[in-house]
Amino acid sequence: xxxxxxxxxMALFGLAAALLMATPEVRAAAFDIDPDHSFVxxxxxxxxxxxLKGRFxxxxxxxxxxxxxxxxxxxxxxxxxxxIDTNHAKRDKHLRSGDFLDVxxxxxATFKSVSFVENGGTGRMSGDLxxxxxxxxxEFPVTLIGSGPDPWGGFRRGYEGHLEIVRADYxxxxxxxxxxxxxxxxxxxxxxxx
Amino acid sequence: MWKNTSTRYGLIARTLHWSMxxxxxxxxxxxxxxTGLEYHNPWYHRAPAIHEGFxxxxxxxxxxxxxxxxIDPPPPLGAMPEWERVAARWxxxxxxxxxxxxxxxxxxITTAKGRPVEVFxxxxxxAPFAGxxxxxxxxxxxxxxxxxxxxxxxxxxxxxxxxxxxxHRDDVLRRMAGALPDKxxxxxx
Numbered sequence: 205x206x207x208x209x210x211x212x213x214m215a216l217f218g219l220a221a222a223l224l225m226a227t228p229e230v231r232a233a234a235f236d237i238d239p240d241h242s243f244v245x246x247x248x249x250x251x252x253x254x255x256l257k258g259r260f261x262x263x264x265x266x267x268x269x270x271x272x273x274x275x276x277x278x279x280x281x282x283x284x285x286x287x288i289d290t291n292h293a294k295r296d297k298h299l300r301s302g303d304f305l306d307v308x309x310x311x312x313a314t315f316k317s318v319s320f321v322e323n324g325g326t327g328r329m330s331g332d333l334x335x336x337x338x339x340x341x342x343e344f345p346v347t348l349i350g351s352g353p354d355p356w357g358g359f360r361r362g363y364e365g366h367l368e369i370v371r372a373d374y375x376x377x378x379x380x381x382x383x384x385x386x387x388x389x390x391x392x393x394x395x396x397x398x
Numbered sequence: 399m400w401k402n403t404s405t406r407y408g409l410i411a412r413t414l415h416w417s418m419x420x421x422x423x424x425x426x427x428x429x430x431x432x433t434g435l436e437y438h439n440p441w442y443h444r445a446p447a448i449h450e451g452f453x454x455x456x457x458x459x460x461x462x463x464x465x466x467x468x469i470d471p472p473p474p475l476g477a478m479p480e481w482e483r484v485a486a487r488w489x490x491x492x493x494x495x496x497x498x499x500x501x502x503x504x505x506x507i508t509t510a511k512g513r514p515v516e517v518f519x520x521x522x523x524x525a526p527f528a529g530x531x532x533x534x535x536x537x538x539x540x541x542x543x544x545x546x547x548x549x550x551x552x553x554x555x556x557x558x559x560x561x562x563x564x565x566h567r568d569d570v571l572r573r574m575a576g577a578l579p580d581k582x583x584x585x586x587x
Binding site: 294381 | 538
């Protein structure tokens, strides 16, 4: 008869005990980004006379945060570039085209942190932003909005961060005028602890 | 005079045909040109508005034309090889299909996020639904393929008409050009 853990109760028990003991330590600080309460938005000047706002509707990722070791905090997140939404069908179609995001070639934009320096409720996040197939190291301030239990038995933690980028650095150089060479990414990220 | 006879198209059919021919070629060329415009070009907003306005008119003319063709069938084709009849039937079928479907896909681009299509500020056509994610891209790709296919078929249709006129010297082009008498003509018998 072949050997199987299910035929060896003690081995199964040992495995389960090992998992149970390891779990709190490994997973206590892991958060999944809540796609319903996380927003990756952007702002860009319209001709220098006003501001155009938009967002990416599909956001996912996870982050780690341990109160005892904030410097170990890390985040990995991505957006689907096709989910760009500026509340205007023809403009969104143009933004997805080769003139801008080229979503067929670059369906995802990602951010992977490399370091986090905490200073009370704020911190500086440093990491690699990949947009339009170009990866660049960026650094920007993030602020803890709040953290605590939610009414449904979960535990949540939310941040905001704002990052200014130069479009041409990422090869998105379609001319929108001198006021619109830079743009700002506004991130509102809420995680649910696993 | 107004209706088709056994040898020529009537005035209504000819008016529809010859107004839609330049309109459709104009729309296709305008569409290809305007989608490449740079943001600061003065035509960046104006050209799509014109394209949409004339697109709605083209669709309205198409509907009239389709209904009218049912009521008042075209004159039968003269003597020609069977393959030409089959080719003509397929080309006309596809031309009609695309004359109807191309404006619809264009309408779905503009209205994909719930905005109406404006027709020269005279009136607007509301969006079919409040918004459908990604519809503008799918509709845009289909619109491009349909538009180019329509243009290519119309060129083939033109080439065939000219071939009949100059090589076979028959009445195929004349009966739409309006250069034939209403009575059956005997030159081509």
